[in-house]
Amino acid sequence: MMNIVFMGTPEFSVPSLKALIKEFDVKAVLTQPDKPKGRGKKLSISAVKEVAVEHNIDVYQPVRLRKDPEVIQKLKDINPDFIIVVAFGQILPKEVLEIPKYACINLHASLLPKYRGAAPINAAIMNGEEKSGNTAMLMDVGLDTGDMLLKDEVSIRKNMTAGELHDILMEEGAQLLIKAIKEFKNITPQKQDDSLSCYAPMLDKKMAKIDWNKSSKEINNFIRGLNPWPIAYTQYNDKNMKVYETEIIDKTTDYKPGYIINVSNEGVDVSCGEGILRIKKIQFPGKKVLEVKEFLKGNSLEKDIYLK
Incomplete structure (x- = not known):
């Protein structure tokens, strides 16, 4: 069975992790460190960590993966077929990108090369787009610049909110990832046309x-x-x-x-x-x-x- 390392943090990543657990052998999960939340500043765990703990999967929470040789060594020891990344929140160093047997695949919630960056779902709606979607892509050292494997499109309804589009894309994205892994050997990656790219910065x-x-x-x-x-x-x-x-x-x-x-x-x-x-x-x-x-x-x- 295919060995997978999964990297993700928010709720958007959860359907992808669950689908991977069902189909493959998820050996480890990387997610962002626990954060203080609410008035009591009680430590709160990420949505992804919750799922990993439920399934007894090893969890690693590097503050900065590129500066954590112990976690990087652990990944090398696991020797995964794929590293799958869905809204992890950190850029992977070249050393990590070279670990898996086949590839590091990222799920990005836009039709690349449009809306690279942190808030593609919000940007698509704010800019009045009539369609959005997911892109499964090979990762490189840039930000959402890697070669594209598969895409799926979603129509943006007249009064759809970013929250509604988010919920559709996170479910559809899980299926796209499974397809990308299963059909990986038969997919010809496509280069992104950088002249068509635009950036979706983090919201505040x-x-x-x-x-x-x-x-x-x-x-x-x-x-x-x-x-x-x-x-x-x-x-x-x-x-x-x-x-x-x-x-x-x-x-x-x-x-x-x-x-x-x-x-x-x-x-x-x-x-x-x-x-x-x-x-x-x-x-x-x-x-x-x-x-x-x-x-x-x-x-x-x-x-x-x-x-x-």
């Missing part, structure tokens, strides 16, 4: 503020692309208002961008640089996420307020 909360000078379509894509994290926000009377769901209203207005032009049970209509956007689901600090209709039962939102 600082980038989540809505710019109402943009068009309603751009802002709608921005909000979908930041759901479920870090969630787009704007300021209503100097309070941060997180915006979870919106829809484009096919009308024009004379209001300047950022002004509330109507409030109803249907939502809060806001003028944009071009067009109107209806806010349908919101959250104020310390409060629950609510549909506007529910929020208005005990609170008010006023017309003509400027959202900063």
